[in-house]
Amino acid sequence: MTEYSWIKSYPEGVRWDAALTETMLPQLLDDAVKKWAQRPALEFMGRQISYQQLQVMVNQAAKGFQLLGVKPGVHVGLFLPNTPHYVICFFGILRAGGTVVNYSPLDAAKVLEHKIGDSQTDLLVTLDMNMLYPQMAAMLGHTRLKKIIVGSVAEMSPAPEAVRAKLAQAGQLCAIPADAQHLSFSQLCDNDGQFTAIAESDPTQTLAVLQYTGGTTGLPKGAMLTHANLTAACSQIMETLNLKPRVLVEGQERVLAVLPLFHIYALTVDMLFGLRLGAEIVLHTRFDVEAVVKDLAHKKITVFPGVPTMYSAIIHYPAIKEFDLSALKFCNSGGAPLPAEVLQQFQTLTGCSLLEGWGMTETSPTGTFTPLTGARRAGSCGLPTPGIRFKFISVDDPRMTMAQGERGEMCVAGPNIMSGYWNKPEANAEAFTADGFFRTGDVGYMDEDGYIYIVDRTKDMLLCSGYNVYPRTIEEAIYAHPAVAEVSVIGIPDSYRGQSPKAFIKLKDGAATFNLEQLKEFLTQRIGKHEMPQAMEIREQLPKTPVGKLSKRELYEDEARKRAL
Template identity: 60%
Template structure:
């Protein structure tokens, strides 16, 4: 944890950009995470908490399901120190299981349905997970069932989509006809989700929760350098992050308690969605219109018809909405907040979305290790397009030299972003050396992101340190090149990676998808287009068109896969 005096520096350039009534040093509420649901159910028992495939759960109903599932988990031995994995798509199962694990005294471990078998096995062993909640889907069950016999995993709790929908039999029949269902051989190791709800909901008391040290969630990082590491997010970390988000987004024309409707299409197993859709939504007693996956047509329909007020997404989602045929004919007037995170948002996408919807599109920055909470623009302030906003209440940001981490960098100059605040993780699970390497001597977390802060305290991300390309001795940031390429009228999406170059050491290569019906172009034509935007050392030296670009589980473009492809290509040619 950062030292207490690490977050009390009075000379903070972003203070001037805070609106009246939102002090940077406001009290940050910290509480056991499951109390967020307890409080919402007490305040708004009859309000819809979740709407999913024709079925609605009120806050009272969701709370009762959580109570019952927690009691069911306790019958399986769940309590303090016990890890329960959630291997689920977006469905009510996730919300029920998440809060129930915490109420039972256990720790949630999130598992991505996109993970390979080896990564899942690593997480099971590393986190010491003995119970996993999943569904009977062909995309989930077979792989996890295999791990039931080859890892320490002891129990699978298996649900189905029908039981949380408005038409259970119809939904299950459709999934079976499409070949998406698996038959489950029920036994002592394979237990039905519904069976854990079949009780009176009387949970046994659990040990008192230490807000700073009791781990609520083990959230594994993306594993861009080796196997994923588990970030230990305490109850205090997560509830603080939620409190910081509420203070940033509420007040005046901001979000109001009991009056918002969220479109929740980001995957809840990802920290961005966990904090800003599930936890923030429940904290505000909002209605979560939950989608199992992002489909542009379905998202656009619900944005308009369900009068959604809040939409958190990633750049690829806003790009897809912008480009969807006939999108202009929809009424988006109910939207009061749209927010993009997870990756930098191209300026062209930003401007098109705001013109299309009439809703201000904000940008934020966060990461797993800080509960997804770092910077954003207060709703009452003008957003600077391309910036990721100002630090949220209680957060301090500093910069250090990329080349000499022991050397501080002044605000206004580029450096590695370092952050301190009550939302910063307690450390990496079972990795004290990695934890120590990630922290500065005065208790700030080194993020690995390169950026700078302007005179108004707005932060601008340049790139990831590990994504930098070293061209003829110069540090070249792919993000700068991508922004320039996005201005080309034919470009839909682009990623730039470094490839070996005999003369320069490394050179930028652009991977591009084209807009529907847009004309292609040559490398020389692209260079001509970019000549006024990029320096000679930054100029693209290779070009490849793709039908689609790789994406992460949350839907943001994934540079790592292309980097790995290029490494394999070079190794093969050698």
């Protein structure tokens, strides 16, 4: 271990070589029930569900899924916001022996079609909401999707009839057909919960989640995350907090889960880590700054994982000083670089350290962490998380390993690293080095004390409010516009989102021009909301390389000059 320079920078009580739990995910819930059966596991719209009650619901869902044919090798989709349905179905699918496929409501129809076919999803769970159900109903008949299980927000609330009436009056509910292609969530769970136990499996080899992540080709790839990957990631987080005295106390914390659970960050840090901690997980279906601030204060939230845009919204909330946020113990920012100004203002406001880390879908998503104690390193994303090894390889010659302090492509290895991309042998060959390290596509370096700094990306990817956004996806959609001859999309700094896409467009000869709002209207059905360009510039010519390929380097330089003025 002495060759790992970062170990000397670890805070007291945290060990890089700590024993990490690698087990089947339902064991996390079973262990929590043994310790905290009567303690609240979930809170939704004022209704509390204890750990024991959650286990009963999960077992009923597991039997329901098995009756529908779910077993090892069967993939079930989740197209859900943060409601108890997500937690119940996630563990129910795994307990039945199946694999979870996460779907994002932000995805365009083309992406949903691709994921259904690529992941081999025949069953999917969603809600009877206008913002959700119609997107999946449209997939019945022309994709392999065969059956949709439909739940309702009202059935998980403390006042089902009143909530249902309010949602109906607001026009938010859909009528669900009564046919063989549909099953209600209540029907799924209408059983005695006596599921058939699955034969003991190797958690390092058993696929738990297919978590789709974009690619420069425009079509997302399914990262294969095993049970061991995700339980190891939980153990890594626990170990980084193994301080003396302890900051978090098992069985006594409250986690505010407003990040979407279909995203790997929330899945691991909010839900899985929350259950491992024996916490009460307070679920919000979306980020509403007023609702978040009120719950942080009134429900004495102690753990709040977020992204920079959320922390920025909280500190700029007009009445923020009227709320007592002193219960907060642990706040973590991920998904995008955290502006120093936001960090300082949030810590001054709450008295709680706002930590930062780096991770990816492919790393479950642990990677680096900022120690709770000790001085912070400006510009650093922290130290390697327990159990993870880092190396940096030459961008020009991947066979060459760079010396410490020299820049190179960051490569990682550890128990949390995905087993590969689903049905993508060529992508896997490119994604891993000969000695098994995952190539992240991020360029950075490690200083003499083991702190990591990310300086660039080899992959053409933007981070917008924590979501991976690929310029080529946007470019292909813009090219469908009849007036567009050429387009290049780059990322520009955005104080709220971290980055936003900007489109540079050359029009066809004689074509009528258009503005940003007209472009957005054209793209509405072609790309997701998180991918929508937030700026546009029409030019007579776009920069090109000597061989005629569109070049983005000059566009980035132009934008940098504008900001410097």
